[in-house]
Amino acid sequence: MIRVDNIKKTFPGANSPAVDQVTFNVNEGNICVFVGPSGCGKTTILRMINRLIEPDQGDIFINGKDVLEMNPATLRRTIGYVIQQIGLLPHRTIEANVALVPGLLKWPRDKTRQRVLELLEMVGLRPGEVGHKYPHQLSGGQMQRVGVARALAADPPIMLMDEPFGAVDPIVRIRLQDEFLRLQQTFKKTICFVTHDINEAIKMGDYLVIVNQGRIVQMGTPIEVLTSPADDFVLRLLGDDRGVKILDLTRSGSLMESFQAPPKTSAGINGCIVQAIQPVKIALEMMMKNNSDQVGVCSGDKIVGILTWNSIKAHINRVSGDGP
Amino acid sequence: MNFYGFILDNTGLVLEYTLNHISLVAVVLFFSLILWIAVGLVISRYDRIAGTIISLGSIVFCIPSISLFGFFMSVPGLGLGRRTATLVLVIYAMMPLVRSVYMGIKSVDPSVIDAGKGMGMTGLQILFKIQVPMAWPMVFAGIRVTVVLITGIATMATFIGEKNLGRLIHQGITRGNADMIIAGAVIVSLIALAIDYIMGRIEKKITSPGLRFEAGK
Amino acid sequence: MNFDMDIFMDALWRLSPGYLTEHLQLVIIPMAIAILISLPAGIIITRPGYRRHSGRVMAFFNAGQTIPPLAVIAIFFPFLGLGYGPAILALTIYALLPIARNTIAAIHSVPEDVKEAAMGMGMTPREVLFSVELPLSVPAIMTGIKTSAVLTVSTAVLAALVGGKGMGAVIFSGINFFRPELILAGTIYIGIMAIVIERMISVIEWMIVPAHIR
Incomplete structure (x- = not known):
């Protein structure tokens, strides 16, 4: 244009x-x-x-x-x-x-x-x-x-x-x-x-x-x-x-481990969930609030995966690692 | 001391002088507005000549009016009378008028002009839709100052043969007639004050409500 | 134009200089009195207690300036007669207006927050006046004095009409006898005097205004 x-x-x-x-x-x-x-x-x-x-x-x-x-x-x-x-x-x-x-x-x-x-x-x-x-x-x-x-x-x-x-x-x-x-x-x-x-x-x-x-x-x-x-x-x-800014632009869904099949119970998640399209920053906020190191990731009202503190940390290290 | 007695005894004369005075001011104002507002607008677009023109105006302003009257009176073809009086007063009107137009236009916030330009206004549109309306209160204030000034200096034109209120003062002094002096001085002062007051009221009326807050600051 | 060079030279070198001192007095005495009156008056009228009157005082000064100089000069004549004194008095009153006006406007234009900051740091009103308001107002006050001085130099010409002499005597003879040579010679001195006085005030201003607000 x-x-x-x-x-x-x-x-x-x-x-x-x-x-x-x-x-x-x-x-x-x-x-x-x-x-x-x-x-x-x-x-x-x-x-x-x-x-x-x-x-x-x-x-x-x-x-x-x-x-x-x-x-x-x-x-x-x-x-x-x-x-x-x-x-x-x-x-x-x-x-x-x-x-x-x-x-x-x-x-x-x-x-x-x-x-x-x-x-x-x-x-x-x-x-x-x-x-x-x-x-x-x-x-x-x-x-x-x-x-x-x-x-x-x-x-x-x-x-x-x-x-x-x-x-x-x-x-x-x-x-x-x-x-x-x-x-x-x-x-x-x-x-x-x-x-x-x-x-x-x-x-x-x-x-x-x-x-x-x-x-x-x-x-x-x-x-x-x-x-x-x-x-x-x-x-x-x-x-x-910079790492936090990246998390603001990264969708929770992109870092989650998806479930092969929907879990029978939401054990271990305790209602601590985010939407897949929400930024990872929100997921971190949820973890801190619930004193948990993982959140469930939903698409609509279905839980589709789980996002853990470790996977977030790994992601930050990976992307901020390649500085100039 | 009985100056209104003088006025009552000489109503015809006083009236004639007053009307002469006012008509001289009106003629001068007519030519000055056309000439000097145009000059002010032109120099606001050509900064290089602006400084020269404005300092020329200030220099003229420092010359005693009586000298200008006397000098132009000696120029062949002008001589005693209204033509010379008009010319000198128009020259005197230059400083306040050109300056107020120039300063008014230059005082317009550059970001407003930038916005206007950025939205696609042409140079003339910026001049007439932004600069002139925003400068107008300042220009009108300049016109007000000019009219008052001209009314005052016009009294001096009596020395080159104008029969106006200055003549009452001048002849009063030469004849030692106190009533005559005071009659002249009081009438001309009242006219100046009245013009200033009335134009001040008009100034308030014509200023856009959007600009009024600046004057109130 | 019939312009006689000999008459002009004579007027320029022999006639006019004799009136120079008189004219200078007609400027300096009224200016000095006007400054002595209007500076303190301007300061007093801007003090908080009187401040609410300052609008009216300003309006009065503004109105005063609209009165034609010839009228001001002439109006004292019936009371005080011919001579130097009435001329000085009239010129003083005329010089007073712009100085007082500018002083009041200048002190008013000192930003409110600067004054508040000064007071907030514990300055007394007196200290605020002398170390904040006045220093910040000096440039504008000096402009008023300059305007007034230049105006007085040319208005003093009218003193000749009421027997106050000065350069006006030369110029008015030129008018009465149709002699442009005399008018020009007198005017040249007036012009030079206006420029010199203006410059001198500028130098004084330069000396007393703090460098950083110049």
Whole structure:
């Protein structure tokens, strides 16, 4: 869907390029997260996709069309854009803010209004309550929701999100992330997402692009990156709790010893069970709660296997063993 | 001391001077708004000339108004009268107007502009849908300052032949007529205060409720 | 334009310098009095006890600034007659407004949390004023003094109308006798004086403002 080919950008007056030799693809319906320390060039990469920054060299294609040959304003109207500072127009009501891009695209009034109400509802705001308010009357979390609604207004197939949940407190951030992921399950937008928070990256990303000093140091699915970090930089970025993070991404079902036949009794399990699709982390939690070293693994209401502390330990040793 | 006595005795004259005063201010304002708002908008898009233009405005502002009146009066083709008065006052209006337009536009939060750009607004759309409406309260405040300023400086135009409220003060001083001076000073001050008050009220009204909180901070 | 170079040179080198000291006095005396009055007044009005009145005081100062300079100069004439004194008084009042306004605004603009932190560490209100509020307000206060000084230099020209002399005498003769040479010569001195005074205040500001908030 998005193909970026060997782009480079050096800002005037800078000694070294801000972005160099960057090549990646984002598949349709995926969330591709760019993660790295501040100043690493991830935002620059994002802003080149909708041409807020022009690359010095390289090509960017969206659906096979060369972005650099399109009219920038027309291009941007087909790409949702969410930034940390949100950038709501302070002199317009919330409704008018969400209606911005439909307005630019000259949608009929009724259709726009319909869409605005629908979107506010969708991002968890009450249109009747906030629609006529002005941005400064909203809380940080509400403003972020409006920012997302505004970006979704014209139903763009692609969204660029630069630290979209960065300005709110951790509790609200987690709620916004969860809600956004839920929305994404139905929308299936192609999303480029920038963050400096590795936990957010692992949680939100179908695919991670790890950036340092303007270059891509590693690409892959979260579990690929976690299990085989490319170098010390990635290892440090992932943090000391890499094993626990892996367990968060591993399904209990994948580590269990399955029963050949369903057991007659649930002896030894004592109602200590998890679902096969739940992460191993939940299984660990259950073990600790029940002071047990094993849990039963269910598929629906049928017990299909057993997950033991030893098999989890073996798994962690196996995957974290292959560091760089 | 009986300045309202003076006003009552000379109603025709006072009225004529007052109307002259107001009409001069109105004409100056008309030309100044067209010219200087346009200049302000233009320099807000070309930062390189902005500094030069604004410091030019401040320099003009430091020249005593009487010097400008006197100097332009000596320029052939201008001479005594309304043409020179208008020209000088329009020049004086440059600093507050250009500055307020420029500062107003520049004070717009860059992240709002970035968001607008990122959503596909063109340069002109950003100017007229984001920057101008957000700058408008500041610009209007600049217009208010300008009108008050022009009303005051217009009194000095009496020295180049304008028959306005400044003339009451000027002639009052030369003739030693205290009532005349006070009549002139009081009327012109009241006009300035009234304009300031009324425009202040309008300023509050036209500011978008979404921007009002900033002024209240 | 009929511009006589000889007259101009004469006005520039012989006539105008004689009025320079007078004009300088018309600026410095009113400025000094205005600063002495409006700084303490600005500080007092921003103290917690009086703070609720400060909105009205500001409105009063703002309104004061809308009154045309010619009106301010002229209004004292009937009471005090011609001369130097009335001119000084009028210019003082005119210089006072921007200084007081900026002082009040500057002290108000010191962030509440900084003051609270200072108080939280046990500073007395007096210490908060002298080691937090004033140092942080100095740049804005100095801006007010600068604005006022530049304004006073050019407004002092009007003193000539009420017998206060100064460079205005040269400029107004130019007007009365249609002599642009005199107007230009006088204006050049006014301009230079405005620039020099502004620079001098900037130097003073540079000396008293702590380097890190400059």
